Amino acid sequence: MNKLIKPLLVFAFLGIFSACSDDEPPLPDNLAAFESTAQGFDGEQAEVKITLSRAAETSIPITVSLTPTLLTYDTQFTTEPAATNNSIALIVPAGATGVSFKINKKTGVLLNGDESIQFKIASVTAPVLIGTNTELKLSxxxxxxxxxxxxxxxxxxxEAGSxxxxxxxxxLSANTQTPVLRDSWDLGFNSGxxxxxxxxxTNGxxxxxxxxxxxxxxxATDIxxxxxALGQGQGTLALSDGITGNLSETLIKEISATDTDNKVYIxxxxxxxxxxxxVEQIYKIRIVRKGTGYTLQYALLNDTTFKSIDITKDPAYNFQFVSLVTGAAVNVQPAQARWDIVWGYSMYFTSTGTENIPYGFSDLVFINHLAGVTAAEILTTTATYDAFAESNIAAVTFTADRDLIGSKWRVTSGGTVGVKTDRxxxxxxxxxxxxxxxFLSFHASDGGERGKPKLEYKLVKKGV
Structure with missing residues (x-):
């Protein structure tokens, strides 16, 4: 009898497990779409991105058709990858959440600004489907x-999550986002x-x-x-740059014209x-002036020789960035007129009631205060988002505080996680x-995904 009961119990367990699996809700459709429906082209190259709702389980072919206006392919512009019969073949790699392609203006071509290309997602291989934003106009x-x-x-x-x-x-004005690896750079040299x-x-x-x-x-004997150690109750704010983002509060002292005044930093x-x-991954650096720019001296902490790299200021950018790991310049921030806000992780602070202590925050939003961007927070008790119009602007007090938005747009404590809808x-x-x-969502609790916040914005008034 016992010999019969054991197999029956096993089958019963498997049946229950199978039934539970069948009861699990299916995943929502995975949709492919352009990031926006319109994009500007002010330079020599533009990048257009197609995103998926979630990571692809297998490689996904996507075909994009293009219709130029007042332009001829290979005469005024080309694409990467190249187009064939006004069609671009793309592949979203397995595990990726999107794919992009580039448009290059041919050297020496002069345009009057009326030219454009209409792109359309023509086909996507199952199980991915075509979502919203199926077309994009590149002006x-x-x-x-x-x-x-x-x-x-x-x-x-x-590296998903918080x-x-x-x-x-x-x-905002160009409908473009630029994701940059936080770990790709170490030092930023002011171009002002x-x-x-x-x-x-952003790397702690x-x-x-x-x-x-x-x-x-x-x-290593010097320290x-x-x-x-910084964060989680350790260290002080003096170990990092000032939280306001003001250049007068950088941890590294202003680089002196007198070389001997410029000390070593670990x-x-x-x-x-x-x-x-x-210790084998700790760096020592020293920075001196070179004309109107800088020279960075750097080495691993216990090395007895060092390398140097010269940095030239470029007034079109807030900073020029360098990686100590590669010993080379890297692209981080777009040109100062080409971004308004930045979202991500950063060292910030929290208060104990008696003092401010360093704390690593997720989902921080900073404005581009060094380039003249200003902002204000509006509570819905004053005006609703939908109703806010140009006539309301006169009553708004704009500020250049870098952390005006900060983390105030969402809540992650008190048993509640989600976007604040009252502002x-x-x-x-x-x-x-x-x-x-x-902001619309940023966490599973509000229908979003941590690490991929959703937001919307609308033009209220054009600049002069």
Whole structure:
């Protein structure tokens, strides 16, 4: 009898397991769409992105058709990958959440700004389906967007969740987002008149000045590495750049015209959770002026020789960025007139009631205050998002505070996680265009996805 009961129990268990599996709700359709329906082209190259609702389980072919107006392929422009019979073949790799292609203006071509290309998602291979935003118009001039809804892509590789791997820069008027790996850079060199250098707060970096001006004379004997720990109750705000983003508050002192005044700094390039990298990954740096630019001297902490790299200021950008790991310049922020807000993870602060202590925050939103972007928070008790119009602008007090939005747009405590629906934001870009913006989702609790917040914005008033 026992011999019969055991197999029956096994089959019963398998039946129950199978029934539970059958009861699981199916995943929603995976949809492919352009990030927006309109995009400007103000330069020599533009990138157009197609996103999926979620990562592809297998490689997904996508075909995009193109219809030029006042343009001829291979005469005024080309694409990467190349188009055949006005059609571009793309592949979304397995595990990826989208794909992009580039449009290049031919060298020496002069255009009057009336030219455009209409792109259309012509086909997508199952199981992915074609979603909204099936067409996109690329205008060969800078556009002023009327607004759109967009999902920011903070996810890169397997690093999803609250500390998403990307910082995402958003240009409201051009409907473009630029995701950049937080771990891709270490130092930012100010392109303005001041000789200031920032460390990578989005990577939880920390640094300590050593009272020596000879890089080769500094080693691990000069520091207790545990003092570089930052976050989770460890360290102080003095280990990082000022939270306001003002250049007068950089941890690294202004680079002096007198070389001997420029001291060595020891840098923990990646932290934020009270962690310090092993000594063999700790860097020492020293920065001096070179004409109107900089020279960076750098080495691993216990090295007895160092390398150098020269950095030239470019006034079109807030900063020029360098990676200590590669010893090379890297692209991080778009040109200062090409982004308005940035979303991502960063060292910030929290209050104990008696003092402010360093704390690594997810979902922080900063405005491009160095380029003249200003913003205001509007509570819906004052005006609703839908009703807010140009006539309301006069009553708005705009501020250049970098953290005006910060983390105030969402809640993650008190048993509630989600977007705050009692507020929205008004942003004035560097060209004077005024947009209203609200967040729609960022977490499973509000129908979103951590690391990929959704928001919408609408033009309220064009700049002069």
């Amino acid at each position: 060969f001039k800078a556009i002023i967007s009327d607004g759109t809804s967009i999902q920011l892509n903070g996810i890169a590789g397997s 500390s998403a791997a990307n910082s995402v820069f958003l240009d 008149t001041d000789f200031r250098v920032i460390i990578n707060t 970096a920390s640094a300590i000045e050593i009272n020596k001006s000879d890089l080769n004379a500094v080693s 207790d590495l545990t003092k570089l 840098v923990n390039r990646k932290g934020g959770s009270a962690t310090v990298l092993p 929205f934001y008004v942003i004035k870009d560097s060209a004077g265009n005024v947009y209203k913006l609200r």
